[in-house]
Amino acid sequence: MSPNETGVAPDVELYRLVHPEYHVDWDHDENRWRVKSSAFQNSTKPVKSDRMSVVLGDTLENEGRSPEDARRTKPTWYVVSLTTHFVTSEQQEVERDPIPEEPAHGNVVGAKNPRRRSRFARAARWIVEPPPRTSEG
């Protein structure tokens, strides 16, 4: 597959960190953890932006790091993945944005309204998910 304009190929996995308390919910129909759509908001800090932080899978791989290591900067958070192909099909762009604490840092750039965030959530695949639920609640 060919890379997009910023050099990220469509099959590259994009890892998104998921807050352990606020961004997971139990699906009572399917008996599994779900990542919430609210995990896919654009950053508003320090200012409102059209960017959502991700960790780029190809950079991780080049550094010999596992997908689970995407949460190096937030070890207590969970991790889900989306493909570059999926997010670009949602009118998003992917950019590389290495930062000192995470050389594999990137951004998914574009507007993310609630319906789009919901589609992100349904498309996301768990890489590091919450522990199995022990009782119905």
Place this chain on the structure above:
Amino acid sequence: MTTLQKTIAPRRFLSDTDVTPGWGASSGWTNAAHVVRHDWDDPCQPVGVLDYLAQYAPKGTFWSPHKRWMSPFLTTNVDWSIHRTEGAIVVFASDDPLNVEWLTPTINALNTLLAIEDADEEALSPADPKNVSRALGFLSEALPRNAAPPSFSPLNDGGVQAEWHRGGLDVEVIFSDDPDESGIYVHDKATGEERELPLTRAVFVAVVGNRLNVAA
């Protein structure tokens, strides 16, 4: 039921000495309740009350009106109370939470959203008390008493997202100042249909019905 929107003129809070001696203590009402109780001529809505308290109640105010005073709990027969804690948190509580499946978990969850610290650049934003008020007002009108409690998350604009994944539905309800965000979002798992709907009780009840209820 009357409209949830009610304009409330700012009024100063009475000091402790303004409250009739003994009356507050014996009834469990404080000065906040005293003010609200006597400044409104007609039965008021929880949203209005919560907005009022969020703006004007001194921290630590505890308010415990007599049960069944205000709608919508007039109709659901729930005892309730409101207070504002040190972290500028408005809490909506039930004296008899067993009557309503979702109420206590909802209060606790919203309280947590209000207490989020706004310090970490990469972390979450606290919920705006105004949106918490909206959420409580809406849920109190729209949810059956045996509905499962929603799961809440904060939105970066100070909004509040409530959601359920049960009854064959993914249901998200967003309370936000942004009209492009606020609404009811429903995904039917069986058909794959996505719906974006206006944030009204009638729509919620029509679309969701009893599908969010805890299984008997």
